[in-house]
Every structure is written in C-alpha cells, then in structure tokens.
Amino acid sequence: MLTTALRNVLAHKARSLMTVLAVCLGVALVSGTLVFADSSAAAHRAAASRSFADLAVSVTPAYSRSAPDQPDVLTDDLVQRIGNVPGVAAVLPSAEGSAVLNAADGKPLRVQQGRNQAAGYVPQRHPLVEGRAPAAEGEIAVDRGTAAAGGLRLGDTVTLATDGPAMTARLVGIVTTQDTRVTSGGTLTVLDRATAQRLFAAPGHYTSIDVSAAPGVGEHELAQRITDMLPADRAEVTTGQAMADQQAIYVGTLTRGYQKLPMVFAGVSLFIGSFLVLNTFAMLVTRRTREIALLRAVGATRRQVVRSLLLEALLIGLAASAAGFVLGLGVASVLPDLLSDAGNELPDGPLVIGARSVAAALFVGVGVTVLAAWLPSRRAARIAPIEALRSAAHPAARPRLRAAAGIGLLALGVGLLVSLAGSAEDASEENLRSAMLGCGILVLALIVLAPLLVRPVIRLTGRLTRRFGVTGVLAQQNALRDPRRTAATATTLLLSTALVGGLATIGTSTGQALDRQAADGLAADHVISTGSTMTGIDPAVVQRVAATPGVRGASAIADSVAVIGGKVREISGVDPAGISQAVKLDFVSGSLQDLGPGRIAVSSSVAAETGTSTGRSVNLRIGSSESFAPYTVVGVYRDNPAARDVLGARDEVQRHSYKPGSVQRILVSGDGVSENALRTAVGNNPLLKVQDRAALVREAAGTMSELLTLMYGLLAIGVVIAALGIVNTLAMSVTERTREIGALRALGMDRAGVRRMIRLEAVTVAAFGTLLGLAGGLFGAWAVGALTGGAMKQYTLVLPWGTLALLCLSSLATGAIAAAVPARRAAALSPLEAVAEG
C-alpha cells in the first residue's frame, strides 16, 4: 500500500504541490513563531544575564512602615561599609530613575511606561562609544539606540524631563547598554552622578548598591553577610540571579504580544487550508472511483482503501511539514526585523530550534492533512466493486440530510446571535464567548449548506456572466455541474471573506465610536496633558499657555483618583467658572454652580452604580488622603470622557494630589492656536502631550491599527489559499472535460473563448464564496456589534464600504488570476481531443 500511495503522490505532482503549499503556509507560521519565541526568549535571557554577569548582590532601600519619612541609608558611608564585608570584590553604587527626552524634531521620544531609563554615569555600566561622560549638571549621554531613534548627535541641546518641568542638557556622549528594557525599544539617559542623585534619590544618596563577589564566594552566602550588617528594615538585598530572572520575565511579557498575531494567522491559515486538503482528496476519490472499485474487485478490503488514502495524506503532510518548517525558519529570522524599529532591536541571538517547534510543525502539518483526508477516505471505502463496471460515477448525495443539518445549525447560530443581540447588555467575557460560538456555528452552517446554495446563488450571478454570451452560459453551467465541488472550492473564500468582512465592520464601527467618544463632550481645541497623575504641570506653565497668542481660554484641571462606592474612579478637579467653555457638560440634574469644597458632581453611570443622586451625600477618598470624608452631590452629568467620572473643586483635588498643587491637564480654547506655540509655552517638556482634537481621535483609533494589520493579514492568507484551491479544482475539471473542450474547439470556440470560459467559471466560484462569506460576516458583525453597543454608547453599525469593496474585488480577482494556468492549459487543448479514442 505504501508503494501505491507514494506512486499516487508522485504521479500527480502538481496537485500534490497545491496541497503541500496550502498546509506548508500554516506550518511555516506556526513553527516560525515558535522558533522566534524560543530564540528571542533565549536572547533575552542571555542579555539579562550578561547585564547582571558581575552582579552578585544588589542592595536597595526598603520602605519602612514605622518611619516612612526617614531618609534612606544608601549613602557613601554604607558603600564603604559594604566594601569591607569579607568576600566582596567590588561595590558599585548607582542612582537610577526615569527620564523622557525629546527627539531632534522636538517630539517626545519613545515614551513608554518602564522603558525610559535614566542613571548616573557608571563607567562599568555605560561603556562610551563616542564623546565623553557627562561630568556636570547640564550634560548627558544617551545610548546608541536612543540617539539613532531620536536623531540626536553629539553637541545637540536635548530637552528632557524626569517628573517635573523640562530641563535642557547638552549631549556629550554616546554609550552602549545591555539593559534589555532599553534595547527592546526604550531610551536611556545618562546623567552625571550628582545630578542623578539629586533627581532620583537625595544628594549623597543612591537608589541601589550593586556588589560583586570575590572568587569562591556564593551569591547567597554574600547576601546573608550583607543582610546581617544592614540596618534592619531600612534596606533590602536581592541576588543577581534573581534580578536577571526578574528582568528576563519582565522583558518577556513586553515581547510576548508579538507572538499573538502570527499565531492567529497560523491558526486561520491551517483551518482554511484544511478545507483545501479535504476538497482535494474528495476530488481524488471521485476521479479514482473506478480505480478504487477495481482494487476492491481484486480483493482490497475497505480498510486497505482507507489506509492507502490516509497514507497518501500522511506523505503529503510530511512533505508539507518539512517544507513549512524550513519556510518557518525564514519567517523566524525576518520577524525580529518586522517587529523592531529604527535603531533598536530585539536582542540578537542565534535561531533556537527547540524540540517543541519541530514537534508542533510535524503535528500540525501531518495532523491537519490526515484529518482532512479522513472524510473523503471514508467515502472511498464505500465505493462498491461494481462501480468499476459502471460508465459514469454518480456519487450518492444526501441533500435532505445535509439540508436538515445545515438548517438546524443555521437556526441555532442565528438564534443564539439574535437572542444575544436582543438581551445582552454588555460585552462581558461570557457574552463575547457566546457570540463567538454563535458566529462559529453560523459559519459551520454556511459550509454545510453551501452545496445546496450553489444553484440559487449562481443562477443569480449567472445573470451577469450571461452577458458574456455562450462562454458565460457555459461557465455558469460548469460551476453548477458539481455543486459539492464548487461549494468546497468556495469554502476557503467564504471563510476568509466572513472573517475579514466581519472584523472590518466591527473594527470600523468600534473605531468610529471611539472617535466620537474621544472628541465628544470636549469643547476645547487643544488638550495639554501629563498622561499620569504622578506627574504635574507647573502653575507657571498654565500662565504661559494662557498668554499664548490666540488662546481664548486655558482651563487647568487637576486629575487624580478617588475611591467611591468601593471602586477607584477618576476625579477631575475643575474651576466651575471656566470649565463650561472647555467641556460640553450635559446635566441630568443639578448644576456645577454649587461645586466647591465638600461638594462634587458625578457622571450618570457613577450615580447609577453607587445609587446616589443630586442632593445626597457620598463618602469619598481622594488621591493621597488617608481617610474617607462625606461629600454632597450637587449634580449628575451625562458620561463624558473629558470630565471623567467625578468632578470636584480644583483646590480640593490639588490638596490631595500625588503632586500637591499641580494640575494634570490644560484644556485650551481658541482657533488658530498652533501646536508649536503651545509646545513652546510648555517649555517643550517631553512629559507633556499637546494634542488637538484630531490627534485625540487618532490616539483613540491607535488601538485599531493592530486590528487593521490582522485584517489585511487574514485577507492575504485567505486569498492565497483560495487561489491554490481554485487552481487545484479547475486543473482537475479541465482534465475531466478534455473531450468536451476539444468539441467546443472543433465547433468553433477560439482559444480566447476557452480561456474566458474557464476564467468566468473561477470568478463565479469566487463570487459564490464571497457572497456567502459577506452575508455570514456581516450578520455576525451586526450581532457582535450589538454587544459592543451595550458597552459603548456611541456605537452604531458602520459598514466599511471601501474595505468591503476591496474585499469583493480581491476575491473576484483571486478567481480570475488563479484561473490563468488551468485556462491556458485548456486553451492549448487541440480540437482533436474531441475525437480521441477513449
């Protein structure tokens, strides 16, 4: 049986190739992603242990509950004393914190929580590659990646900020670093030691003291010795290994997201690809009916027939896995380039090929192929020996059973989605999962029903193809000839169209809702914000902004958090007089008139959740204050992102702020105020964001860009696999219809006509899949969208006409392009084929 299977694979190289290609694509994505994950994890680990290589123990200040205000003990004196501990080889004190800086174009550079490192200069940590070390206040060095990303050059004046006002410094040196937080897309600012101490600790104090061990002294032993000599409760000791592990884990979580997208692509391509395998084997079985019957007639058992086909699938699966794995190594080696940006890279390292990746490639490739071939092989086993003697094989179809199953599934899916859309209030995990299930059932129903829908749908599209005259009629009739084959070929496009169409619709609708949410309720033209309640804007900056030419009003807002009704909410401290021209507030009851100390206004959803209303009293704890206090609610306003959850008097919020006396937002009104003027007014502080309404909307839409990538990636995969499937089916059909095409040529159809006929057939099949997919996708989007509508007030279903048109066009084009090769082969057939014997 092995020889038969092998012969079959080799005898139909072209067809086997299509199947191999389809499976290979998915395998490549799976194994590529896994190899990439292993490699980057290994590289991260290596980088982390490199940067902590000479570090045995690190001493950091401990938060003391008993004396929170006492200064820490990490002084030069302690450094000296640790140096005297036996077994200590060297002591390296450092003062580290965070700092953001502006790129050469004045825009904040790579601002990202936890990735904007700053440190006092330590020669061992910051090897210079250019210039010199910062020696005094007003001088800095940056690492190579930061300099490249920001376009910074030696001698440039750089604006930077740690947590307060902007400062300027001259760039005097470029260093390298092994800190993976920086090399994976962050920034490093190196200051002179005294300035770093002043900014991040206190003059003469450090944030950590790193200790290296003398040869033969273990980390844990040394840690114990140092712990013993430290003042109790005032400092902590961590071993270097623990720190390396910690940092590797931390960076690992930052980069783990990178694997998600390729894995989704891999899953989808394998899922769609499995239908192509199924279809190929189904066609093979139909074509080989006579051959299989003959085998049965000469004594092959059913089991042998099944086994022979599965063996053939196994061989194809193995070939696909091997090819896919090799391709996957290529994917793994380009992924880091795709995922890193200018200047900074994911840590470099060799490709790590783990057993897991190899096993996954094999398992996935072989598994999908054999599983997909299983159904057709069962059909093959049912072929009776008598079929060998019959002239034409008519596969027994059971349309009634199919219709019953399909309609049952359809009813189930539609019912689930409609009931969800009608009853579900929010996009809770549970509801979303039900929606996904509903969509899945719906798509399954479409796949089951597709062969029955071929006739009505293609009759409809036939009205268009008929315009091409008799070639169009023949194309339509050919597509109708074997509805099961047509449906199976269209399934790949059905799936990808449903996925992409549905996602595009949900994405566009959500995006527009976010847009509206971002700009709704805001009357001001620009927003200047810190983006964090831990940093603040100086009152002087507010004055400068207000004095900027063209500014009609500048309303300063102090943002903080407040605990109300057991939940942490966002509170905005405002000046009731000026706020109305900056924020469009819509009061359900009460007003802002009485806002003041001890009196607040709440949004309608907070009011609903805490069961409060105008005139009642609630307990509230704002920001850093220690205790709850009663506040009177003076008004309830409709939810407004610009006004956050709770409005309070600015003085009161500022008093409890983490940065007492500061404000976090300035809402600027005034036409024609330039962003640059505002940037200048805030001293080009890289900590501050200056955004106009469009930028706010863009920022909200930024979350959608990943969805777009996902969508177009899925579209590409779907189109490629669909094309392979169409080539496969048409090639088979052309072979089967050789005599017929010969007759057409003899009767006077020219080559162009034959080509057109095959192309139109492909386009008809593609159109069928696209129409069904669109119907399923849009219905799913409507149902899932209804859930989103519960969570987002501004949500309405928006059809992305452009994307949908592109989707349809690309699907139809796929059909036309995929038909090229079979069409050329059909056109090359000689009219003599019509009279050929046999």
Added chain:
Amino acid sequence: MIVNSLAPQPMPGAAASTVDLTKVYGSGETRVTALDGVSIAFREGEFTAIMGPSGCGKSTLMHCAAGLDTPTSGSVRIGTTELGGLDDRQLTQLRRDRIGFVFQAFNLLPTLTALENITLPLSLAGRRPDPQWVERVVSMVGLSERLGHRPAELSGGQQQRVAVARALVARPAIVFGDEPTGNLDSRAGAEVLGFLRGCVEELGQTVVMVTHDPVAAGYADRVVFLADGRLVDEMAHPSPDRVLDVMKSFAG
C-alpha cells in the same frame, strides 16, 4: 490497383479538396506516414463515404480536410479557401462558420439542453439563429418534442440526431461525420444515416463521412477507399455488397 481518376487539381464545384496531402507522425524509428500524397475533391451536394481498414489514414484525412489537424505537406481547401495560410483563430472561425461535425461519441455539451446544443455554433459565432431554419432542421431530425432535455436524458440515437442538427444549423459548406453510427445500434444508426441522406437530397448539403460499415457506406453517392495512406479505389452509387467485396480484397 491504383486509380487516378480523381481530380488532381481543385475543381470548380468542390466543397472541399486536398492536393498531395501528406501527414507524418513522429520521427526516426517511430515515424508513421498516415497520409501519403492524397489528392481528392468532395463535390458540392454529394454524399461521400471514406472507407478502408483500420490505420489506413481515413480519420486523419478527414481531420486534415476539416481543419482539425494540420498536414505535414500538401494543401487543403474548403471551397476556395486554402487552409495552409490560416492561423488558429481563422481556422476556428472557418470551422465554426463553414464546417459541420458529427462525432462518433456525439460530444454534446452535458450542461446544455438539446436546443442549446443545436444552436451552439451560432452562439459561439455570436449570431442570432434564424428561427425558421432551426425549426426546419429540428423537425427534419424529429426532435421538436425533446428540445428542453439535457443529453443525459436522451437516448444515443436521439443524441446523435441532436448532433446532426447541430452540424446543419450554421448552413455549413460541408458536414464531416467521423463514424457517426459507430456508437449506435443498427436501428438508430439507420435513422441517423437517413437524416444525413435526407439533408443531401432536400438541402443539397455536402456530406463526407468516415466509416468502416459497408451498410453505412451504402447510403453515400460515392465511396473512396484508402489503404496505407493512399487512395486506392473509388465507387459510385455503392451498395453494401459491392463495398464489402472491395473491403474483402484489402483483407486478402
């Protein structure tokens, strides 16, 4: 016994003719000369049968004369049109507009109805069928009742009658039949031959048919005999018995 009474030059009144037609397949050791300098004319309004033992080249002669196959040397004319200079597109058009075919295996399009199959050559040419002509052809082959049926729903004889109607519908200069009764039982075969005979008599249609059946040849006005790629004999007003005698002489 080589007879040279056949016209060596294209003559007026010939629907199709060949001069020194040679067709060679393969090369070297596998070289086979299927036709060896065949010159023949098919007169307008005449029903000619081409006969000969298997492998004598009778099918090849018909394929070349009908523009389905290209000769190695020599010339083929349909009416006054020399086929040698035509490209594939022109040949296709010529077949579509001026030649009708009846194949042994019927070769109807399974997806089209009988009527659609009959009018297919006109559809391919983008011409509107002349309803009166179609009506006449259809009624002549006796298919008026079954025009809406697909080939799978028709008997072999009915399918071949559809094929005959299809061959006639474009009013071709010449109809070629390749063993048109080869797949039929004798009754259905007689029916089809009757129609071919009828269209020669009633419509003045030129018909050329390849056959190995002496009874079928008996329907023709003239029989030409091929052996080893050469014309070896011809017979006017044949009867099955006389044809059989000539065939026997080849076997002997």
